[in-house]
Amino acid sequence: MSEPRTIDPGHVSTASNDDMVQRIGQLARMLRDSMRELGLDKEVERAAEAIPDARDRLSYIATMTEQAAERSLNAIDRAQPLQDLMSERANALQQRWTTCQETLPLVQGSTEVARLIHDTQTYLAEVPEHTQATRQELLEILMAQDFQDLTGQVIKRMMDVIREIEQQLVQVLLDNVPAGEARENRRQKAQERDQGLLNGPQIDTSHADVMANQDQVDDLLDELGF
């Protein structure tokens, strides 16, 4: 601290760093005192107390969306065999009508009956087309349930963030002396997490190193020669 504040740039920066740390320490003390004077420590306390509630609400969302997805999947599982059955039966019935027409030319004497037979057969022929289309729509509903996995992962992550905020708030309340070191550790941990490989669903796909769609993934794999 007795370093002269001139000439050597290395020394200058060390000296001003020490200076800065001291000033931040003073600021922190001032902030803490004014917080107490203004009753803001109570605000922090209230914020910290509100967190378990926020966590419960998030967990409620996770549970409800999972249940909704499960119910949709169960309904799809029940509906699909019914569609198959309908299609099979329509096919069988249509075949019987065809055979019947060949063996009973009499029926065709009445134009009314002939028209009815024709319409019925047309309808029966359409049924499998429609059940197939319905199957495709059911598949679409099934695929849409993947939101539960994606939102679930995001909620999990948010719960972690909230837990961390809670810890920090509680720490603010507990600490009389600002624990600079502890904070530094926490900051580093947060940074490490960001750089890790488990980041989950990408909410913002505009980042340069984030794949916005399957095509980009494929292009990258091609580039890598896979």
Added chain:
Amino acid sequence: MADKNMRILVVDDFPTMRRIVRSLLKELGYTNVEEAEDGEEGLARLRAEAFDFVVSDWNMPNLDGLEMLKRIRADDGLKSLPVLMVTAEAKKENIIAAAQAGANGYVVKPFTAATLEEKLNKIFEKLGI
């Protein structure tokens, strides 16, 4: 044409996603599908029973998909088993890491039925299954 009776293991910690993948595979004609809820269970099942194909998530508790993949490649009995990653991890370094660890394909969630089919067929074609 791949054998529709091939035994497939779907590894994902979300039951919804396991069901979706299973239903999609069924729609494509693959009905011989088993499930595991994390990498640890997945690896244990792969070592205990015979499987022909693995579809795995990445982010899972206990043992994640990438680690499971690495252990599969390091296991003499399993190392040639085809593994398709189906994951929400979509960063460039994720795809590089998976490719380097020996993944046969990489599908990003959310995906479509058509994408899954295309990637499966591409792997089958490449491996001549």
